[in-house]
Amino acid sequence: MSKQDFLYTLAADLHCHTVASTHAFSTVTELAQAAAQRGLAAVGCTDHAPAMPDAPHLWHFHNLKALPDYIAGVRVLRGAEVNVLGTDGRLDLDESTLKSLELVVASMHNQTMPASSAEECTAAWLAVAANPLVDIIGHSGAPQFAYDYETAIPEFGRQGKAVEINEGTFRVRKTSAPNCRRIAELCRKHGVHIALDSDAHYHGQVGDMPHCVELLQEVGFPPELIVNGSVENLNAFFRRRGRKVSL
Numbered sequence: 001m002s003k004q005d006f007l008y009t010l011a012a013d014l015h016c017h018t019v020a021s022t023h024a025f026s027t028v029t030e031l032a033q034a035a036a037q038r039g040l041a042a043v044g045c046t047d048h049a050p051a052m053p054d055a056p057h058l059w060h061f062h063n064l065k066a067l068p069d070y071i072a073g074v075r076v077l078r079g080a081e082v083n084v085l086g087t088d089g090r091l092d093l094d095e096s097t098l099k100s101l102e103l104v105v106a107s108m109h110n111q112t113m114p115a116s117s118a119e120e121c122t123a124a125w126l127a128v129a130a131n132p133l134v135d136i137i138g139h140s141g142a143p144q145f146a147y148d149y150e151t152a153i154p155e156f157g158r159q160g161k162a163v164e165i166n167e168g169t170f171r172v173r174k175t176s177a178p179n180c181r182r183i184a185e186l187c188r189k190h191g192v193h194i195a196l197d198s199d200a201h202y203h204g205q206v207g208d209m210p211h212c213v214e215l216l217q218e219v220g221f222p223p224e225l226i227v228n229g230s231v232e233n234l235n236a237f238f239r240r241r242g243r244k245v246s247l
Contacts (some may be wrong), residue, residue, distance in 0.1 A: 006216065006217055006220060006221065006222070006223060007223070008196075008213050008216060008217075008223055008226070008229065009223070009229055009230060010038075010040065010196060010207060010209070010228060010229060011040060011041045011042065011228055011229065011230050011231045011233070011234055011247070012035075012040055012041055012042035012043065012044070012075075012077075012228040012234055012247075013035060013038075013040060013042075013043050013044065013197055013198050013200065013206050013207045013228070014042075014043075014044035014046070014077065014079075014103060014105070014136060014195050014197050014227075014228055015044055015046050015081065015105050015136070015138065015164065015166065015195070015197035015198065015199050015200075016031050016043055016044055016045065016046060016197075016198065016199070016200040016206055017046065017047055017048070017081075017199070017200065017201050018031060018045060018047055020047045020056040020060050021047045021048045021052070021054060021055060021056065021201075022054040023054055023201065024047075024200075024201040024202065025201060025202045026200075026201075026202055026203035028045055028067060028071065028076060029071055029072070030203040031043050031045065031076075031200065031203050031206055032071035032072045032074040032076055033071070033072045033074075033203070034200075034203040034204065034206040034207070035072075035074045035206050035207060036072040036073055036074050038206060038207035038208075040074060040206070040207050041074065041075060041231050041234075041247045042074060042075040042076070042077055042228075042234065042247055043074055043075075043076060043077065043206060044077045044079050044103050044105075044197075045064070045067070045076055045077060045078060045079055046077075046079040046080055046081045046103060046105050047060065047080060047081065048080075048081050048083070049061070049080050049081060049082040049083055049091070049092045049093045050092055050093070051083045051085060051092035051111075051112040052083060052109065052111055052112060053111055058093075058097070061080055061093065061097050061100070061101065062097065062100070064078035064079075064100075064101070065078070065100075075245075075247050077102045077103045077245065078101055078102045078103070079101050079102055079103030079104060079105065080093060080097075080098075080101055080103075080104055080105070081105045081106075081107055081138060082098070082104060082105070082106050082107070082134070083106075083107065083108070083109055083112040083113065084106055084107065084108045084112070084113055084124055084125075084128060085112060085113065086113070086114065086124065087116055087120040087121070087123050087124045087127075088123075088124065088127055089123075089124050089125070089126070089127025089128045089130075089131065091106060091128075091131070091134075092112065095133065098133040098134075099133060102243060102244075102245050103135055103136070103243075103245075104133055104134050104135050104136070105134075105135070105136040105137075105138040105164065105197075106128050106131075106134045106136070106137060106138055107138030107139055107140075108121070108124075108138075108140070108142065108145040110144065113145065115144065116145065118146050118147055118148060119148075121145050121146065121147040122147040122148040122151055122152055124147075125137070125140070125147050125152045125156075126151075126152060126155055129152065129155045129156050129158075129159040129161060130159060132159075132242075134161065135161065135162065135237075135241050135243070136161065136162045136163075136164050136195050136197075137156055137161050137162070137163045137164060138164050138166065139164055139166035139168065139169055139173065139176070139199065140163065140164070140183065141166075141169060141173070141176035141177070141178075141179035141180035141182075141183055142173060142175075142176050142179070143175050143176065143179065146179060149179075149182055149183055149186050150186065153183065153186045153187060153190055153192055154190045154192065156192055157187075157190055157191065157192035157193070160240050160241060161193075162193045162194055162195040162227045162237065163183060163187050163192055163193070163194050163195070164194065164195045164196075164197050165180060165183070165184055165194050165195070165196050165197070165212045165215065165216070166180075166197055166198075166199050166212070167197065167198045167199060167205070167208070167209040167210075167211055167212050168198065168199030168200075168201075169199075169211075170211035170212075177215075180215065181215060181218075181219065184215055184216065184219050184221055185219050187221070187225065188219060188220070188221050188222065188225070191225065192225070193225050193226070193227045193237065194221070194225060194226055194227070195226070195227050195228055196209055196212050196213075196216070196226055196228060196229070197209075197228075231247045234247060235247055
């Protein structure tokens with residue numbers, strides 16, 4: 001099919017940051033209001049977990065229950081972007097905290113993941129894939145954390161994870177773009193679900209993903225495999241994940 005055969009919609013932005021991560025610049029309310037203006041049904045409040053240098057205190061994640069379910073008519077998903085800490089797939093939030101959340105994105109960052117070979121990164125991602133408390137594999141195209149995509153991506157699918165295609169990659173991780181294309185192609189090949197996310201650090205970025213959409217059009221990615229492409233897709237994803245969340 002040509003890229004004109006694929007039309008993409010978005011029902012939620014599942015990876016966004018607030019001023020609780022101090023290199024971000026908007027409040028939860030501002031994120032929700034921006035999502036409402038974009039016509040989104042939900043927004044993920046996924047601030048960095050504590051191993052990042054400017055992450056909020058652990059209490060931030062324990063107290064997400066203080067947030068209302070809806071702000072400006074948008075479902076606010078209480079979540080975190082956890083850090084992969086080593087080749088064994090360790091994360092920087094404990095099991096009880098992870099269980100209290102509605103959405104967990106796991107990512108590798110230079111500040112928290114030691115330099116590792118492709119074999120070591122593959123082992124780490126396979127361990128994360130086996131963790132039932134992780135929902136989304138975050139921006140995994142970074143060259144310094146390259147892994148065996150052909151091995152890990154089908155396993156992400158078998159374990160019910162969504163693999164993220166991240167707009168922030170095209171803003172701040174431009175060297176990741178070729179790997180992201182390969183990841184998208186393999187997700188299409190193996191029928192693995194993806195999440196299309198902004199990684200917003202300012203509310204004006206919420207739901208704004210032109211580079212991601214262009215990439216999906218170029219590889220002919222099927223819309224039915226985008227977990228946040230519609231409310232129906234997202235509700236089905238949460239059911240598969242065993243999350244007690246519905247929109």
